[in-house]
Amino acid sequence: MIDKFVKDLNELVKQIFSIEIDLKDYRMVSFTEHGDVSTNISFELAKKLKKNPYEIAEGLSKNLFKEYGYNSYVTKPGFINIFFPDKVFVEECKKIVKTFYGKKDFNKKKVNIEFISANPTGPLVLVNLRAGIAGMMLAKVMEYSGFYVEKENYINDAGNQIYNLGASVLYHISSEKPEKFPENGYKGWYIKEIAKMFEKTFGNLNYTQKNIKKASEFAKEYILNWQKKSLKNFSIDFNNWVFESDIKEKYLDETLKILTDKNLTYLQDKALYLKTTTMGDDKDRVIIKSNGEHTYFLPDIAYHYFKIKRGFDKLIDILGPDHHGYIPRLTASIKMLKKDDVDFDVIIAQLVTILKNGQKYEMSKRTGEFITLDELSEEIDPDVLKFTILSRKLSQPFNFDIEKAKEESMENPVYYVQYSYARLSSLFDKFNLNKNELNFSFEKFENKDLRNIAKKLFEFPYIVYNVASSYEIQKIPNYLVELSSLIHQFYYNYRIIDDDRDETIKRITILYAAREIIKNGLSLMGITLKERMFKNEV
């Protein structure tokens, strides 16, 4: 409906003013409480034609009715507010109930979305959860918008930190060991636990290079399994786990050859540099050190080469804020390697600070002071965590108070949304609803509030597309709260099931569609649907 209106409006402007306006360049049509949709196109035209926007708007409004039959009126500086006929909304509700509403057909584009990618040197923490939950939702949103999506987790299992991990583990059980704990070693409580288990299987081993390697392997496996288990509590999963060790073995040489063949590298002070400045970086980067070892950067380039090689049209990396300085060189390397058009988007998920009763809770992986995902999922309803995290713009750092989350949990917005779903569910049960009875052909709403609910449903696909292109995940939870609010108000203010069966069916029809939208929205967020909820049962 909106698409058609935009087309008609564009046609009309062309006809009257002989001007073509690229509708995608700016927001021209938006949802509004002043009408069904509104347009600010007269301001844009006023600029170009040097005429009064209000007069332009009035002319357009008249012609919108004359040429296309749209009802509209003009307000103050020059907005045009348009009303659609009631039956349009009823027809949309039919689509909501009978089809995957707004789900786009497969557009033949492949997206790779990489997130979490935590080092296997310790348990996962809240920042990882933020990336994980956002990544899951974005993947679903992209799918809804017509993309083929693969979720990927990259494991740095080949660097020095793995050596340090092994050394830290072995240190605890070796009888012959150096006096000092390994420099850059890991001190978490879990290191000792892993050490105990390692000792159970392999016995008391000496502190040798060979045994450190053995301990590294053991600890890495253990921690990866632990991470997988933690993620399962939040239903976070991946299509692929990619290991740095694999990448090094299979794609490192190939990547290096391509870069040198393209003459994008040079030797200086015995180190090999990549000319990232040719692609916008502020300095060239070393990829092979003067001692012959490569830097972390090279396998990372190879990993992204591996993504390109698999034919993805769009690569999305969700990274932590400490990696923002890394973006220009990564972007540069991708430009060097890509064949055709490959989009590369980096989303920085900002820090989450944990508070306990208003006090900042300092965390550090090296010292072992932190709260794990497991503790969080034990203490706080995962649905609450998901909703809270997804309600925040990813680019915004935020504070999360654990004690408050527990205290306020009954008043949490997630329950507000879930409750609207549950209320409607039990209502339909009571009515003994038969889906075939729903009425999608009535012409007019007798009740303005019911119409408002129908109108709100209409926005859902546009919200989802918006999220798919802007990655602003918070728009979906915010929308669901707004919709739920309309539902709760309606529920309170009106008797839904009454003696007038025809009117009852009309109400039920719209509310049934509304419940479908809540279902779709919560599913995108990975949040549980509840058919029934009672406060005193919790």
Next chain:
RNA sequence: GCGCCUGUAGCUCAAUUGGAUAGAGCAACGGAUUUCUAAUCCGUAGGUUACAGGUUCGAUUCCUGUCAGGCGCACCA
């Protein structure tokens, strides 16, 4: 010193990407249920959008400067 992110109600955050009266939750206060779930609804109070300029029909949003906080600036990963 340079770069990125941020600064909105007492607290935690939104604001349709430059739109119309800056909105929610929590906390505070007052009200609503003989009715399909009160995990709900209605009302009151709370704001110079860090500060100062600029751009224009219109700025929380864009530009410049200042202040404050976080994070980066390796032949570490």
